[in-house]
Amino acid sequence: MSERTDQQVRYDQARYVEDGHYEPLLAEKDLTSAEIDGDDTDSPLPDDLTRDDLELPALSEPELARHYTRLSQMIYAIDTGPYPLGSCTMKYNPKFMEDVAALPTAAVHPDRSERSTQGTLELMYRLQDYLGRIGGMDAVTLQPPAGAAGEFVGIRVAVAYHEHNGESHRNEVIIPESAHGTNFATAALGGYDVVSLPSDDGGRVDLEALEAALSENTAALMLTNPNTLGLFERDIAEIAEMVHDVGGLLYYDGANLNALLGRARPGDMGFDVMHYNVHKTFATPHGGGGPGAGPVGVVDELAPFLPSPRVREADDAESDADEPTYELFDPEQTIGKVHGFQGNWLVLVKTFAYIARLGDEGLTDASAKAVLNANYLASQIDYEVPYGPFHHEFVASAGDQDAADVAKRMLDFGVHPPTTKWPEIVPEALMTEPTEVESKATLDRLAAAFNAVAAEDDETLESAPERTTARRIDQTSAARSPRLAWQALDDE
């Protein structure tokens, strides 16, 4: 790999290196100050209600087109190569969904009347129904704007449920140590104390530790299944029984649902409440960090506490229309809202389109191929892969190598590295999730990259990457002297 890859050569041609910048900031190309003062007869407001001036770049449309196009060429994306980030489920997104989300009829104001937004309400109703069937849940809210927001709804619903039953003393949420960081943060945001649960030797929930952690103070156990090691919690029925026996709720973190589609449903496993990361399991491109959406499903008993409003079919016996009508309603003991309006609606349109496109056969096949791909890739790499058998992802150990350095070096092979150093159960973790959309050839290429790096010495790893847009970036100085806006830059 001493030669630059073709892909990198292409990037270099597109790149515009000037004065030490890969691409100058807009503010470095132009900064124009526009004044708003009392002498300005155009100003519709008196001086004391307005600012003095506004200083921003003022560039032409062609200049902007080039700026953002160049920036886009300095981004690795699922449309440019494999992206096996464990737990993030980076899979290809069908292009047609962008078109359906951009339909003019999808763009309506959230305060429109129900009568004039029957299309929006019907799509939401049908998506609620789809998600309920897929998760084995009785009722679904679409409001949470991301997975962590869905977790928050789950926690708030748990609080409301326990309060309703006169059990406000329940102040603990149990979370396996391998869980997503959001679980801990969400439980704390909800006011709960976190009880961390160790794994057993096989990487699964340690039942004895769980028994010890459960008490009359347990509000909920938050669990993902398969877990972040890619292992199915085989004792789930027993776990559910144990949690329910002490009066706690079982919460399902849906981040790993892609591995289960059509094979098992959280509702059937005994989970009471779950969120769906629709931007992972179904589709919606991640957009560089969002928007996502985190609908929440619950069993009947918890449905009265869901956020308001939800959508239901209207009971209009008088209507002679051949199409059912839909209406919004407030669940009886609703926790209220977790978003100013109704969440990330355009994401939900794409989710609906994806599920409608794949249907039973497609969804079931997606989980089959995702699991096949994970197991195949795990079998092809030279790094040690503890635990198993795997579902959608596996966690390899970089052993004596630094996982972060391994990741940087993998970039030189033109592939995106896995998630590193997490979960901490595996030393120098390389958490890898190829998803169903990668071909055998791509997986072989990924394995070749893993294996080439595994054979390299520390010096090579520490000086990587050398074939990317930017070379190794100094994280420490960024944190030590934070410069977070162009206004904070010295004259460089």
Added chain:
Amino acid sequence: MHGSQPTGSPYAPHTDEEGAAMLEAVDAETADDLFDIPPEVQFDDEFGIDSRTERETRRLVRSILDRNDELIELLGRGHYGYYVPSLVDHLADRSEFLTSYTQYQPEVSQGFLQVLFEYQSLLVELTGLEIANCSMYDAATALGEAATLADRVRSVNGHRVLVPDLLLEGRRSTLENYVAGTDLEVESYPTADANVDLEALEDAVDDDVVMIYAENPTVRGTIEEHLETIGEITTDAKALFALGTDPIALSLLQRPADVGVDVVVGDASVLGLPTSYGMGLGLFATREEYLRQVPGRLVGVSEDDTDRRAYTLTLQTREQHIRRERATSNICTNQAWVALRSAIHAAALGPNGMIDLAKRGVTRAESLADRVDDVAGVRAPVHDRRHFREFVARVDQPASAVAADLEERGFAVHVVDDHEIQLCVAGVPDDELDGFVAALEEVVR
């Protein structure tokens, strides 16, 4: 097996031969053998969801959404449908932007990191505050995060969060959910003629207040005239002054840093997003002294090994994936791509375009209020204030009936009260406003 045939996942590229070779490599006969699920929790039924071709799916979605009426929306109240230039769609839809993930490997994410850095810089210029994060979900959740920030940094040992009595129900309810796990309590203070009632606010303030929240413009579209005094009241109480606003308003109205604001929250999706049933982009900016307590992601400047400037996510030790239950917020996936859209829209407008758009929000609202006021049976604006984008009008007839009749004629308006409607000019072209005035005349006749 590819393309239009709805058998299996249309996006899984495996040929039969490849699938067989892979199964052999993992010592399995079928993919089903790889699932390690105990029989008692296996799902062996069907969802009952048909598989469709792409064409059929498009037709299905279109036919459902076509049930939405085509209306001219004079609707605002926190969500605005400004015209979004084509440039925004075409650049933001480039698949490198659309299909990348959070920038955990900055060496191959420079383009997106720079966009987010430029977005943060835009908010710094608009607010005058030193730092902005690279997005929250929407205005309501940003307000919730501001309250929990106040709880962490408060110099007074209190628990009261004061918000205007006019606060939108969605924002109030979201805020209450965000603070439910703390000892904070949300209380309303009175407004007078849709501005902060300063005397009432002063009466409400004591040592126990950790945050005072105000909005400019207000929910009723009035421009808040007392920001400086509210800032003084807040400072005296050693509380945090949080202001709700948006980038277009900020282009013209008082600069928050100049009136003592500590945290600016609001919805930045007024730039870059069409009306999308309330989908938003929470903006969050604050003072440098609260840097290590800020929720959400931050992009900072650093250098790479060749000494070139490079961007990276920074101060991640505040975030949930590192700090877990001690994180400043549980937010992970945010609204990065919407921030990209807003940044491009702002760049397309430039400083003069931003100011002009804001000025039109004042002049066009005043002009529509004048015209509506001329209609017999209608009085506007109800509040004797300067307005931005929207205003409340009083109608002699029941407001709900007026709104329903207007909807029949193709116009959507807010119902505020028994005899009050609210009208917003944002994104509505002049000729459509002409049509609206004509329709209103017919309706109230």
